[in-house]
Amino acid sequence: MADTSTSLLDRNRTIAGPGYNRWLVPPAALAIHLAIGQAYAFSVFNKPLGSLISGDPAKPDALDWTPTQIGITFSIAIVLLGLSAALFGKWLERVGPRKAMLAAALCFGGGFLIGSLGISMHNIWLLYFGYGFVGGIGLGIGYISPVSTLIKWFPDRKGVATGMAIMGFGGGAMIASPLSVALMGQFKGSAPQGVAPTFIVLGIIYFLFMQFGVWTIRVPADDWKPAGYVPNEEHSALITTGNVSADNAIKTPQFWLLWVVLLTNVTAGIGLLETASPLIQDTFSDKAMGAGLGVTAAAAAGFVGLLSLFNLLGRFFWSSASDKLGRKTTYAIYFGLGILLYALVPTLGRNLQLTFYVIAACVIVSMYGGGFATAPAFLSDLFGKYQVGAIHGRLLTAWSTAGVLGPLIVHQLHDHAKEQGLTGAAAYQNVFYTMAGLLVVGLLADLAITAVNEKYQEKGPVTIEAGGH
Amino acid sequence: MNPQAPNPNASESSAGGSAVLAWLFVGLPLAWGVSQTFLKALALFK
Numbered sequence: 001m002a003d004t005s006t007s008l009l010d011r012n013r014t015i016a017g018p019g020y021n022r023w024l025v026p027p028a029a030l031a032i033h034l035a036i037g038q039a040y041a042f043s044v045f046n047k048p049l050g051s052l053i054s055g056d057p058a059k060p061d062a063l064d065w066t067p068t069q070i071g072i073t074f075s076i077a078i079v080l081l082g083l084s085a086a087l088f089g090k091w092l093e094r095v096g097p098r099k100a101m102l103a104a105a106l107c108f109g110g111g112f113l114i115g116s117l118g119i120s121m122h123n124i125w126l127l128y129f130g131y132g133f134v135g136g137i138g139l140g141i142g143y144i145s146p147v148s149t150l151i152k153w154f155p156d157r158k159g160v161a162t163g164m165a166i167m168g169f170g171g172g173a174m175i176a177s178p179l180s181v182a183l184m185g186q187f188k189g190s191a192p193q194g195v196a197p198t199f200i201v202l203g204i205i206y207f208l209f210m211q212f213g214v215w216t217i218r219v220p221a222d223d224w225k226p227a228g229y230v231p232n233e234e235h236s237a238l239i240t241t242g243n244v245s246a247d248n249a250i251k252t253p254q255f256w257l258l259w260v261v262l263l264t265n266v267t268a269g270i271g272l273l274e275t276a277s278p279l280i281q282d283t284f285s286d287k288a289m290g291a292g293l294g295v296t297a298a299a300a301a302g303f304v305g306l307l308s309l310f311n312l313l314g315r316f317f318w319s320s321a322s323d324k325l326g327r328k329t330t331y332a333i334y335f336g337l338g339i340l341l342y343a344l345v346p347t348l349g350r351n352l353q354l355t356f357y358v359i360a361a362c363v364i365v366s367m368y369g370g371g372f373a374t375a376p377a378f379l380s381d382l383f384g385k386y387q388v389g390a391i392h393g394r395l396l397t398a399w400s401t402a403g404v405l406g407p408l409i410v411h412q413l414h415d416h417a418k419e420q421g422l423t424g425a426a427a428y429q430n431v432f433y434t435m436a437g438l439l440v441v442g443l444l445a446d447l448a449i450t451a452v453n454e455k456y457q458e459k460g461p462v463t464i465e466a467g468g469h
Numbered sequence: 470m471n472p473q474a475p476n477p478n479a480s481e482s483s484a485g486g487s488a489v490l491a492w493l494f495v496g497l498p499l500a501w502g503v504s505q506t507f508l509k510a511l512a513l514f515k
Contacts, residue, residue: 021484027491034495168495174502212494295513302513305506312503358513 037172111135
């Protein structure tokens with residue numbers, strides 16, 4: 001078919017020529033994920049947004065937004081992430097990564113600008129629409145935009161490649177948090193808490209930073225493969241040589257088993273991350289450890305920072321390890337080791353074993369991150385690379401569900417324990433035992449995953465026009 | 470050897486240089502963010 005496209009954004013214009021270095025693709029993907037990973041740092045705005053009228057977080061005005069109202073902004077963004085990844089996945093496969101990345105940059109950057117207007121007008125609905133709705137669509141499209149391209153460039157190291165990109169999502173918050181604090185400090189004199197101008201600057205910075213990904217990304221030619229690469233060399237029953245479309249993938253039990261795997265792994269991880277700061281302060285308080293020996297608020301913030309680092313490292317480490325271990329085995333390790341550690345943590349807390357407690361939490365969070373990063377490679381193994389980005393998008397609805405379910409379970413169980421008069425480590429033990437139980441469900445789902453029935457595979461070669469490459 | 474033909478080594482080295490620059494572009498902000506988080510995490514061990 002003749003190439004009649006004229007736009008630089010068209011998929012046909014992004015096909016790499018001979019000599020293109022495939023190691024340019026992970027930085028392009030990272031440029032997108034480092035930007036949208038900002039979402040994990042949204043809590044840095046909680047106090048400033050809650051004191052726009054009073055100017056003092058300690059003495060909020062009746063007109064100030066409440067923590068619940070502000071928290072809804074992040075929830076909308078995460079729900080929209082899952083929904084837009086599911087809805088726009090097939091469109092992404094058709095138009096290619098460059099157009100999708102540009103759309104993500106426009107939505108994500110634009111979401112900040114609309115959100116800034118909402119803050120200036122003190123209209124929370126505009127903040128919800130801007131950062132939550134429009135920005136959330138940018139999150140979803142941006143998250144899946146480089147995945148299938150990376151898998152096509154790195155069929156020999158799918159876990160390494162997707163691990164690098166998804167590691168960026170974990171790293172984005174580490175950049176965004178200190179950057180946002182610095183910007184708010186800079187603009188504090190010109191606007192309430194400096195938040196609205198900070199949103200404008202962040203929107204522009206992220207839009208420009210994402211352009212690096214937009215204009216660097218290339219897709220490989222149809223017949224391209226790495227030198228010396230032999231497809232399915234290990235002859236694993238779980239690595240297909242066929243291709244399943246996104247519409248057919250969701251008809252298979254394997255998709256839904258993997259959906260449960262991701263749901264349980266993420267829900268359990270959120271259980272720890274959601275409570276990390278109060279958890280460690282309550283468990284190792286002055287009352288339990290002795291006067292002056294308890295974990296302070298600053299040390300608890302250090303604990304949260306340490307967990308963020310392990311979340312980031314786990315994404316790359318575990319996903320890369322899955323190239324050698326196999327995806328099913330890697331998830332079995334997440335769940336098997338996770339069950340042991342979640343069951344052990346309350347005992348470590350009761351015995352005031354702070355060092356082992358911190359080590360266990362870091363390993364748990366590394367496997368939480370690893371669960372995200374290993375999923376695209378697992379999907380590619382099971383369903384082929386044809387529409388893996390679109391299938392990944394649909395799988396991310398499990399993340400949205402976990403984003404609602406995780407905090408709900410944690411708060412319900414913790415509140416119930418406090419009503420019963422439990423304090424310290426005892427107030428959290430049911431949270432950890434419940435999460436261990438969830439991981440048992442995840443382990444069973446993982447063990448039940450088998451090769452996809454060939455009846456779901458596309459017949460004959462797949463084409464770009466039909467949505468593949 | 471045809472002196473007019475492009476040198477494949479030069480092309481490879483240029484592609485390698487671009488990749489290094491690309492990694493620096495994303496790696497430097499990431500390293501800054503990681504270092505900031507690491508410094509914050511040190512408070513746990515004080």
